[in-house]
Amino acid sequence: MRVELADLVFARDSFVLRGSGTFDEGVHLVSGPVGSGKSTLALLLAGLLRPGSGAVRRHDVLSTQLLLQFPEHHVTSPTVAGEAASWELVPEEALALAELSARADDDPFHLSRGELKRLTLACALLNDPDLLLLDEPFSSLDCTAKKKACGMLEERDAGITIVFSHERAVLPRVDEIWEMEEGVLVARGSVPGAIPSWRHAPPYLRYALEQGARPMNIRLSDAREALCRIRG
Numbered sequence: 550m551r552v553e554l555a556d557l558v559f560a561r562d563s564f565v566l567r568g569s570g571t572f573d574e575g576v577h578l579v580s581g582p583v584g585s586g587k588s589t590l591a592l593l594l595a596g597l598l599r600p601g602s603g604a605v606r607r608h609d610v611l612s613t614q615l616l617l618q619f620p621e622h623h624v625t626s627p628t629v630a631g632e633a634a635s636w637e638l639v640p641e642e643a644l645a646l647a648e649l650s651a652r653a654d655d656d657p658f659h660l661s662r663g664e665l666k667r668l669t670l671a672c673a674l675l676n677d678p679d680l681l682l683l684d685e686p687f688s689s690l691d692c693t694a695k696k697k698a699c700g701m702l703e704e705r706d707a708g709i710t711i712v713f714s715h716e717r718a719v720l721p722r723v724d725e726i727w728e729m730e731e732g733v734l735v736a737r738g739s740v741p742g743a744i745p746s747w748r749h750a751p752p753y754l755r756y757a758l759e760q761g762a763r764p765m766n767i768r769l770s771d772a773r774e775a776l777c778r779i780r781g
């Protein structure tokens with residue numbers, strides 16, 4: 550299965566997005582600063598925006614799920630359990646994964662944004678779509694919650710996962726790095742080879758590279774491990 554961007558062009562006012570490339574099975578990070586076009590690309594990949602020219606071609610992708618940046622936009626039910634059920638899931642299972650079993654009867658809007666993000670991420674992961682698009686899954690989470698979300702993501706072992714994020718502190722293990730540079734999608738390639746050319750890389754990775762260490766992946770633990778080894 551794969552998703553191909555064929556000379557994609559999308560224009561809105563003065564903003565123009567351009568992208569070409571193929572997203573194969575695995576975890577992809579589309580990194581880039583605020584306003585560079587990540588959400589717009591996510592909407593194009595989800596089929597919710599139409600390109601002006603070019604195409605998004607899905608090959609053997611039978612199901613697609615986009616998790617929006619603001620989890621409130623997903624809410625359709627008056628209870629947390631009902632919210633999980635609206636994803637056609639067994640609520641107990643989803644709430645257990647989200648560590649929200651005690652909140653089943655609460656109003657979803659009474660959850661913190663971080664808790665609501667955890668719920669929508671758990672529901673999306675249990676739905677196990679072929680193509681999972683996550684728009685800023687770590688925004689408005691604290692460090693512990695980001696690590697928890699990364700752990701949940703790393704449990705997914707099939708399909709195409711694309712994480713769109715400006716996050717530069719806590720990141721999951723990824724297979725491919727892409728960057729949005731003022732509306733242009735740039736492929737950096739496979740990890741770890743792509744790490745040195747990643748312009749939006751977190752400071753800890755830059756530090757590791759400056760010390761001559763080559764982390765195996767983009768997680769903080771990989772950078773630490775690489776530094777440990779270089780220091781003997």
Ligand SMILES: Nc1ncnc2c1ncn2[C@@H]1O[C@H](COP(=O)(O)OP(=O)(O)OP(=O)(O)O)[C@@H](O)[C@H]1O
Pocket residue numbers: 561562564581582583584585586587588589590618685715729
């Ligand atoms: N609905 C809209 N109408 C008009 N302009 C928009 C709309 N949504 C986004 N934009 C503009 O399009 C450009 C790309 O926005 P986009 O949301 O895709 O960036 P982003 O990289 O996802 O940013 P963020 O990290 O803040 O989510 C920006 O200049 C933004 O102001």
